Amino acid sequence: MTLPPEGPVAGETLLPRWRAGLGRGLGSGLGLGLRGLVGLVYPPSCVACRAATGEAQALCAACWSGMAFIERPYCERLGTPFEVDLGPGLISPAAMADPPVFARARAACRFDGTARDLVHRLKYGDRLELARLLGRLMAQAGHELTAEADLVVPVPLHRLRLWTRRFNQAAALAGEVARLSGRLYEPRALARVKRTRQQIGLTRAQRAENLQGAFRVPEAMRPRLAGRRVLLVDDVLTTGATANAAARALLRGGAAAVDLLTFARVVTQA
Template structure:
């Protein structure tokens, strides 16, 4: 009863704020009505490999988008919670560059709902790694925050340094698809002292945004080369064409 009273007092002094616009909302880490409508959640027909939305009402788990049919993926299945535009894009950029680390908790909840149909027995979660120089500058890995929060929502174990990025690569904005894949080829590997944790078991790779899938492919290749079981991927947001 005392705790309830304290929570009420705190909520009166610091009312819950919308993650998008900062307006007051009913619950912590929520979105107000206008921001919710401006944040495109993925639902309905999707590509089973990368999670991008597809036209039509077919909900089978064998659908593939044109990009995944042209480009075989090293992972088995992939999902994303949001389409990377409008309110979703602002949330991702706020998490990634705006030090809005509180976004990771609700974002991971949305991601946990996106992967609820994936097999999770004996699965381990691993974030896409940052090079140590970029991590030093940014102070945190946004994919690591999402992975940690996703572990809390799903009950799955997480290993933050299961993978390492051995080389610092240039930002991919503006790169062609071919250059993206070339620039990250071979730059990610399994941590030599963590490799035993992935041998023979499914791995769920976590990233903030999936564009071409180049970085996730490099990470999946590293897991498979180290002896993992099937690899799955989930991103907070998917860059989707013609949506």
């Protein structure tokens, strides 16, 4: 889902400067008044449980406490948390035994509790507005990655799945991360050219086989990727099969390196 551009779009007419300024002033005043009126009629509520909150697009104290945020110490490659801090730059045994295609992965939180509910509501409940909160948490968790990224690219959906779901949650999150970090958002850099079956219930080997050849960089996008560091964005990291397949396609398409940022990740062991 491409975010609308900032400023005028094709077909719009620019107002004279004094009229534009007057319109902005009136619009700002009316906007504040309307927001105040809406706040009285519909007070802010928790995006997860609908309990009252102090501000819009936020979590209540109970739901916030149900978020298992991932902080250091964690594996520098996979972003999986460690129980004990043994010093900076540590790599987990899993990353050494089976190195991922992507360079680094970061996630805001574990995929359980409130985080799981938020992902399901965004993905299956048409709660597209949740991308603002989730994207903000992702931008904070992945600030090291966004600082080095040239492009922000979402994991794409196949066109048939996009048609049935109506929007790509990864694209919504990637657009928000790009906006908050000031990075270039490029949703067309990667295409899903193979319709794969659902990954749920598949083994690690079956997931990798299912995704073989699923992604491709369109020829027209190769100059945009050449020599650039890409931040790949998805909602959840499970086994890493999808991220590896997408990262491999981006590298073959000319990207210099690929990092991965997700809202949540499955953590099987600390």
